[in-house]
Amino acid sequence: MDLDDIQAMFFQECEECLAAAEEGLRALEEGSEDSIDAVFRAVHSVKGGAGAFGHERLVAFAHQYETVLDLVRSHQLAATPDLVQLLHRSRDMLDDHVSSARDGRQPPVDAELLSLLSARASGNPPVAEAIVMPEPESVAEATDAPVTLNFRPHRGALLNGGEPLRYLRELERLGALSITLDSDALPTIEALDPAEAYLAWRVEFPAGTDEAALREVFEFIADDCDLSFETPAAAAEVSVQPESEDEFAALFAAAPVNLDALPVTPAEAPAAPPAAAAAKPATDEAAKRPGAGVIRVDIEKVDRLVDVVGELVIAQSMLAQRLVDAGVPSSDALENLSQLIRDLQDAAMSMRAQPVKAIFSRVPRIVRDLEVETGKKVNLEVTGETTEVDKTVIERLGEPLTHLIRNAIDHGLETPDERVAVGKPPEGTIRLAAEHRGGLISIRLIDDGRGVDHVKVRAKAVERGIISPDAVISDDDALNLLFAPGFSTAAKISNISGRGVGLDVVRQNIQALGGRVSISTQVGEGTCFTLTLPLTLAVLDGMLVGCGGQTYVVSVDHVVDCMRPTPAQLKSLGEGAGLVQVRGRYVPVVSLARVFSVEDAITDPTQAVLLLVESERHGTIALHVDQIIDQRQVVIKSLDGNCGRIDGIAGATILGDGRVALILDIDSICRSGELGSAGIVEEA
Amino acid sequence: MTETTGRQLITFRIGDQDLGIDIMAVREIRAWSPVTPLPHAPSYVRGVMNLRGSVLPILDLREKLGWGVTDPGQRHVILVIQYFTRVLGLIVDQVSDIVTVDSGSLQPAPDLDVAAARLVEGLAPIDARMVMVLDLDRLLSRRAEPRESADEQLEAA
Amino acid sequence: MTRVLAVDDSPTIRMLLRSALVERGYDIVEAEDGLAALEALKTGTPDVVITDINMPRMDGFGLIASIREQACHSSLPILVLTTESSPEKRTRAREAGATGWIVKPFNPDKLDAAIRRVTA
Numbered sequence: 019m020d021l022d023d024i025q026a027m028f029f030q031e032c033e034e035c036l037a038a039a040e041e042g043l044r045a046l047e048e049g050s051e052d053s054i055d056a057v058f059r060a061v062h063s064v065k066g067g068a069g070a071f072g073h074e075r076l077v078a079f080a081h082q083y084e085t086v087l088d089l090v091r092s093h094q095l096a097a098t099p100d101l102v103q104l105l106h107r108s109r110d111m112l113d114d115h116v117s118s119a120r121d122g123r124q125p126p127v128d129a130e131l132l133s134l135l136s137a138r139a140s141g142n143p144p145v146a147e148a149i150v151m152p153e154p155e156s157v158a159e160a161t162d163a164p165v166t167l168n169f170r171p172h173r174g175a176l177l178n179g180g181e182p183l184r185y186l187r188e189l190e191r192l193g194a195l196s197i198t199l200d201s202d203a204l205p206t207i208e209a210l211d212p213a214e215a216y217l218a219w220r221v222e223f224p225a226g227t228d229e230a231a232l233r234e235v236f237e238f239i240a241d242d243c244d245l246s247f248e249t250p251a252a253a254a255e256v257s258v259q260p261e262s263e264d265e266f267a268a269l270f271a272a273a274p275v276n277l278d279a280l281p282v283t284p285a286e287a288p289a290a291p292p293a294a295a296a297a298k299p300a301t302d303e304a305a306k307r308p309g310a311g312v313i314r315v316d317i318e319k320v321d322r323l324v325d326v327v328g329e330l331v332i333a334q335s336m337l338a339q340r341l342v343d344a345g346v347p348s349s350d351a352l353e354n355l356s357q358l359i360r361d362l363q364d365a366a367m368s369m370r371a372q373p374v375k376a377i378f379s380r381v382p383r384i385v386r387d388l389e390v391e392t393g394k395k396v397n398l399e400v401t402g403e404t405t406e407v408d409k410t411v412i413e414r415l416g417e418p419l420t421h422l423i424r425n426a427i428d429h430g431l432e433t434p435d436e437r438v439a440v441g442k443p444p445e446g447t448i449r450l451a452a453e454h455r456g457g458l459i460s461i462r463l464i465d466d467g468r469g470v471d472h473v474k475v476r477a478k479a480v481e482r483g484i485i486s487p488d489a490v491i492s493d494d495d496a497l498n499l500l501f502a503p504g505f506s507t508a509a510k511i512s513n514i515s516g517r518g519v520g521l522d523v524v525r526q527n528i529q530a531l532g533g534r535v536s537i538s539t540q541v542g543e544g545t546c547f548t549l550t551l552p553l554t555l556a557v558l559d560g561m562l563v564g565c566g567g568q569t570y571v572v573s574v575d576h577v578v579d580c581m582r583p584t585p586a587q588l589k590s591l592g593e594g595a596g597l598v599q600v601r602g603r604y605v606p607v608v609s610l611a612r613v614f615s616v617e618d619a620i621t622d623p624t625q626a627v628l629l630l631v632e633s634e635r636h637g638t639i640a641l642h643v644d645q646i647i648d649q650r651q652v653v654i655k656s657l658d659g660n661c662g663r664i665d666g667i668a669g670a671t672i673l674g675d676g677r678v679a680l681i682l683d684i685d686s687i688c689r690s691g692e693l694g695s696a697g698i699v700e701e702a
Numbered sequence: 703m704t705e706t707t708g709r710q711l712i713t714f715r716i717g718d719q720d721l722g723i724d725i726m727a728v729r730e731i732r733a734w735s736p737v738t739p740l741p742h743a744p745s746y747v748r749g750v751m752n753l754r755g756s757v758l759p760i761l762d763l764r765e766k767l768g769w770g771v772t773d774p775g776q777r778h779v780i781l782v783i784q785y786f787t788r789v790l791g792l793i794v795d796q797v798s799d800i801v802t803v804d805s806g807s808l809q810p811a812p813d814l815d816v817a818a819a820r821l822v823e824g825l826a827p828i829d830a831r832m833v834m835v836l837d838l839d840r841l842l843s844r845r846a847e848p849r850e851s852a853d854e855q856l857e858a859a
Numbered sequence: 860m861t862r863v864l865a866v867d868d869s870p871t872i873r874m875l876l877r878s879a880l881v882e883r884g885y886d887i888v889e890a891e892d893g894l895a896a897l898e899a900l901k902t903g904t905p906d907v908v909i910t911d912i913n914m915p916r917m918d919g920f921g922l923i924a925s926i927r928e929q930a931c932h933s934s935l936p937i938l939v940l941t942t943e944s945s946p947e948k949r950t951r952a953r954e955a956g957a958t959g960w961i962v963k964p965f966n967p968d969k970l971d972a973a974i975r976r977v978t979a
Binding site for chain 1: 740759
């Protein structure tokens with residue numbers, strides 16, 4: 019991994035830390051005092067990593083922020099609502115710092131917050147520490163004379179794995195010419211305290227050895243030893259300078275004890291208890307942390323697993339096909355295999371599922387920013403954060419959701435004065451709720467604002483040329499015009515909701531995920547946007563149909579019924595506008611062959627199959643295909659990357675025989691069946 | 703993409719014409735196999751094919767160059783090329799060999815108003831042949847895509 | 860090969876440590892907090908432990924204390940990662956039982972030197 023990869027990882031970690039800090043601050047507001055710890059650690063982590071990559075302004079801000087947080091967690095500062103507000107704002111500023119560092123932009127202007135934070139910090143005893151950038155290298159001072167070092171460790175230096183032998187070895191590596199033992203202080207064995215330090219050493223180095231480098235060796239025990247350097251003149255006064263091996267040996271012999279037998283490692287010194295480590299009680303946060311019992315896995319590994327399992331599904335269906343072709347009767351074993359693979363696929367997909375909290379956690383920040391910009395007060399309620407959704411859905415949900423929230427606050431909610439005037443509390447409420455509903459995820463954004471007036475929407479649509487003035491449409495359809503491209507209810511394009519980024523893009527984004535958006539509203543009371551999304555993007559329960567020798571896939575979700583019509587059931591409004599009478603209703607017939615310009619298809623509906631399919635906005639149609647082939651789960655392959663978006667096609671899959679089958683986009687096919695109806699200009 | 707010393711190309715044939723593509727762009731070479739047709743696509747986009755789990759569009763290069771239409775069969779070859787993040791296949795008649803051309807010896811394509819001239823980056827003399835070096839940028843620009851996006855259609859309306 | 864047990868709740872820091880150490884021929888095992896580190900110690904003794912202080916569940920001081928309590932590990936070299944090397948911090952680290960310290964953001968060469976110093 020190179021430094022860029024690690025930095026990318028770091029920014030990923032920052033996301034998580036910032037979210038954790040947000041959560042911690044909210045918990046703090048609700049009275050959970052211990053949460054300050056989590057906030058502190060989060061900011062500390064951001065600071066720690068940022069320093070490694072040289073983001074100095076970020077580090078500086080984080081440091082000041084961390085200082086205040088430390089004071090709060092050590093109870094030197096009280097977490098008053100005022101202070102918590104400041105902490106929130108600081109968290110947002112840290113968020114901005116991280117974003118600008120990640121995007122390579124100028125750091126944000128943080129002078130005001132910095133001074134507010136430092137004011138809080140300075141009202142207290144100096145616990146604030148100076149920031150240390152990597153230490154500058156010290157300049158070596160060379161001398162001409164040999165350098166002599168005297169080292170006498172104290173008792174404390176022997177503790178905690180401090181091992182004089184190691185220091186001596188390092189000195190050796192640095193070029194020590196000789197090491198002489200001074201054992202004068204060594205008592206007789208009866209008086210010997212194994213934990214006490216009695217030995218000293220004298221080490222000689224060649225001329226020019228850097229004294230600072232030598233001192234550095236003893237950095238860790240600097241306070242626990244005597245360390246001195248000698249000039250050659252002074253050296254003469256110190257004895258104990260053996261000049262031959264014999265004398266060296268004699269020194270040892272003079273000692274009453276065989277030095278080799280002395281315990282050299284403090285490990286055997288029983289009386290070296292670790293100092294009273296101010297061990298913080300290992301708070302069992304496992305209960306509070308849903309992350310306990312979790313492992314970190316690279317998302318790529320999970321994706322790979324999902325891909326391979328997808329291939330397994332295909333391979334299994336190919337096998338099944340071969341067996342069928344070879345006339346082998348189906349058996350339990352095959353059924354079993356099939357079921358196991360389905361289970362495996364579910365398990366693999368569920369690994370990619372993440373709680374929507376991942377995106378919901380950004381919402382409070384967005385709301386806070388909008389409160390400032392619009393001057394409106396907003397009460398945010400969030401439920402169902404633990405609802406799990408496939409990671410790919412989560413990634414692409416952020417933008418549309420953000421836009422809807424901005425919309426709700428900017429346009430939906432009234433100003434506090436307006437609200438009071440109609441008897442509402444001055445604070446507007448936005449509710450964000452996620453839940454599983456029947457195999458789908460439903461995310462609702464509800465505001466208690468002014469609601470949407472379909473009359474006004476209709477008028478605006480006429481003004482923009484989206485519908486003709488005399489078009490007759492239902493109230494619901496009128497509301498849906500909000501999603502038409504080119505529509506914007508804002509009198510001026512507000513800075514908040516963006517330039518030309520309308521609800522049409524939101525709808526497109528959601529539809530691209532295989533989901534739907536709908537709106538319900540009550541004038542004066544509020545509006546609810548509902549996003550319905552599939553649980554996973556990658557797999558589909560499909561009905562395989564044939565048309566002109568090609569196989570196409572229709573999502574079973576959309577299929578209501580299938581039939582072979584009798585001639586009596588077929589009616590017509592004119593050329594190319596066939597209808598079929600089904601249970602008292604007249605349903606338009608849309609020929610897939612015609613929509614896709616497929617040749618060699620069965621043209622007579624009474625010899626073919628009509629698939630009754632329901633679409634989000636275009637009601638039910640009868641899709642005319644040649645025959646129904648099969649029903650099975652298929653793995654969705656996207657065409658977007660290589661082919662771009664194709665009308666009527668939602669994706670592709672690979673069949674048992676290795677061939678590609680296109681997956682139909684029912685909505686857009688239904689739309690093609692409504693050419694020119696009701697005066698609504700066809701959406702491209 | 704251009705090196706000062708020389709460029710490696712894979713050369714191939716369509717009819718009796720020799721063409722070349724930067725070797726770095728070619729991912730693999732496959733035999734032809736039937737494709738699934740794509741609706742609403744230009745006629746030179748013959749369909750999509752499965753390449754080890756990815757779905758690629760397959761283009762008839764002959765048609766794109768304006769030299770007729772290929773009736774693909776077993777003897778045809780698909781050049782799988784990668785252009786930035788997009789992968790797609792080109793139907794060609796046969797692949798010839800790998801050659802190195804001096805950047806200096808590449809002559810600009812003549813300024814003729816035919817499709818081929820527009821899609822060719824330059825002409826390289828190799829032995830006795832004239833090899834047309836394809837300009838991938840122009841060959842694969844999004845305008846040549848099967849279908850304009852909804853926005854583009856709306857603007858055009 | 861010298862075995863390092865690196866303990867820090869920040870995956871970025873662990874990755875930076877790994878990146879710096881593997882290059883220099885060390886073998887590295889990671890743990891994300893004190894408890895995980897103790898688990899790791901059960902399966903084998905490293906030559907040196909490098910640990911951060913601020914971690915959830917069990918912080919650096921708790922870890923060092925636990926390590927020192929085990930007789931077999933009472934002289935295991937332990938380096939703490941600190942944000943600066945003021946005398947107070949040094950004393951604190953020593954009192955807690957650390958053998959030495961490394962300042963964050965760390966310089967890979969100094970890291971290497973510090974490890975060699977305590978594991979020679």
